[in-house]
Amino acid sequence: MNGMVDYALHYQRLGYSVVPIDKKSKRAITKYKDKTFSEHEIRLLWRDRPDANIAIKTTDFFVIDIDVKEDVNGFDSLKEWDLAQYIPPTLSARTPSGGRHIYLKKPPGVEISQDIKIRPGIDIKGNPNNYVLVPPSNNMRGRYEWDLSVEDMAVAPQEIVEILQKEKPAGTPLSFTTNYTPREFSSKTAKLFEQIVFGFGDEGGRNDALASFVGGLLFRGVDEEATYLLAKIANHYTPSPLPNDELDRTFESMLRKELDRRGGT
Template identity: 45%
Template sequence: MRNLVNYAVAYAKAGFSVLPMVGKQPLIKFADQPPMTVEEIKRFWQTHPYAQIAMRTTNFFVVDIDEHPDGADGFVSFKNYEHPEYFRNTLSQHTAGGGRQLFYLKREDCHIQQNIGWLPGIDIKAHINNYVMVAPSEHNGGQYRWENKNNIVTASPELVNAINDKPETNLDLSIDYDQKSATAELFETITSGLGDTGGRNNALASFAGGLLFRGVDPKSVLDLAKIANSRTTDSLSEREVVRTVESMVKKEIRRRGAQA
């Protein structure tokens, strides 16, 4: 495994926020923090010479195409998408796991929201505290490789609108429930998000607490909380999500201890 410091420096000089990685985990705290400077990158790689590289999706977003274990094939979804013209030619890479990622600069005239599951097998990674591994990083025996030497271009407004749009369904899925269970509401939070800005933290705490009370493993609770947060229009930082879930885990441990 080679030292990637020169690549990390080049990315930083090009205006991207670099993260040193082990596996797919950042080696530094980064949420809501300024990007590492070139000098900070050089010093860090001196003590961590085999760190891999990710870039935070601060000024760009990624169309992440992959084959998912549940059978969703992003390559088929991408091939069959009815508006291929929305995808301007841009910088793209092959991932270590066999996927493909298209990189687009965010527009200044509109906000793009993160959209996990935008299409079957296609995720949109756009939150300022999200990140993607980049070439020539390695993971699980595979390597990230740039597919071309294109410049990263600004996303078309049509693509941004399509990503932000919540498609309507023609099916009548309404059911007249006499009373909706708390468990049903927890499931709905995963897809509908945490609500308006003023109540996000309380909604997240209630969501995590409800799952823990029902015996869901804390790691799974954190993963589900991140999904719900990604479906929230003005989402919380990843650090806030982790901190809230950790707090609720401690609270649940105390509750169970009191009952013992």
């Protein structure tokens, strides 16, 4: 294969829904919610961005995403999690951080949703509009590589499904989230911290709250990638989370505004 577009087409022909991803931000470079791009559309997308990374949507499978950072090691968390004993031999990939993506098919009729930080250093990616980066995607830390010791994706055992469904309430918004109102005496910075764990409120004000949250962090000099991750975490704890593509659009809009502001100073 000569380029990223060839790999993207290979995944598309295998039946996966392919999404082009910006290398720096890990964000989709086009709208992708509820879309499956054709071969022609993929060729056009990668013609405009030939170095774009490749992601596939977690439609009928999910991924146990194990991350390794200076302050947290997802492999240590996995060892302490009873779910680990039920993981069968299955397709997996090494990530640039030294982590791993473990792929499992969803059993028929079973829904698996996104769960950020279900364990320290471990995310679950499984919503039909979530995506996961696949080889040969790469960044400044390295590239994603398939572990070829097992080439087939196994069906998730019932034990894993039950554990994820059992633990989901611990990762969903708490009952007091919808009633959260910032205290009058809270500083603007304190309100930003509070939104990370309380979310963006009810449906009527979610977009404005997200825009204010992103703008407030960027204005305070928070790193762009960190701001995006914090926005995703806050959205996760929102009673009715914003769709990923809507979150991305709002983030991009506020980022452009902030970059314009900096350019004008």
